[in-house]
Amino acid sequence: xxxxxxxxxxxxxxxxxxxxxxxxxxxxxxxxxxxxxxxxxxxxxxxxxxxxxxxxxxxxxxxxxxxxxxxxxxxxxxxxxxxxxxxxxxxxxxxxxxxxxxxxxxxxxxxxxxxxxxxxxxxxxxxxxxxxxxxxxxxxxxxxxxx
Numbered sequence: 001x002x003x004x005x006x007x008x009x010x011x012x013x014x015x016x017x018x019x020x021x022x023x024x025x026x027x028x029x030x031x032x033x034x035x036x037x038x039x040x041x042x043x044x045x046x047x048x049x050x051x052x053x054x055x056x057x058x059x060x061x062x063x064x065x066x067x068x069x070x071x072x073x074x075x076x077x078x079x080x081x082x083x084x085x086x087x088x089x090x091x092x093x094x095x096x097x098x099x100x101x102x103x104x105x106x107x108x109x110x111x112x113x114x115x116x117x118x119x120x121x122x123x124x125x126x127x128x129x130x131x132x133x134x135x136x137x138x139x140x141x142x143x144x145x146x147x
Contacts, residue, residue: 012040012043012044012045012046013045013046013078013079014045014046014048014076014077014078015040015045015046015047015048015077015078015079015080015081015109016047016048016049016050016051016068016071016072016077016079016080016081017036017040017047017049017050017051017080017081017082018050018051018052018053018064018065018068018080018081018082018087018088019032019033019036019050019051019052019053019082019083019087020052020053020086020087020088020089021052021053021054022053022054022055022056023056032083033050035083035111035112036050036081036083036111039081039109039111040081043109045078045081048071048077049071051064051065051067051068052064053065053089059093059096060089060093060096060097060100065097065100068080069100069101069104069106072101072104072106073104078107079106079107079108079109080101080106080107080108080109081109081110081111082108082109082110082111083110083111083112084110084111084112085110
């Protein structure tokens, strides 16, 4: 009898990470990288690389984002994972990048969703009027110390 999937080494879907790190501390960078790694582990995804955009003045076509678009076009690539939608950049740049990702038919997975930033029609958001679907486990409230 074959062992269960959970007991065998199975390569998950290939994903790439994207971080926008402008004027962040080393501790914040480590924490964001760790949150991506934990997300990959929990969802059995195969991390193939993380693209990091460090430019505050760069437009939507930064070297990191262009590299991301290139690898998303490779066969067998499943998606891009972001800590939050804000990692696509400021609103004007993020809107252009979202359109580029849609054109590339890229799936976008978010570790943490931000309330109030759910434009209609994007893969990582629920459709208008539809149920809100969290892509990662949310925080669980701690139990009272008296219970």
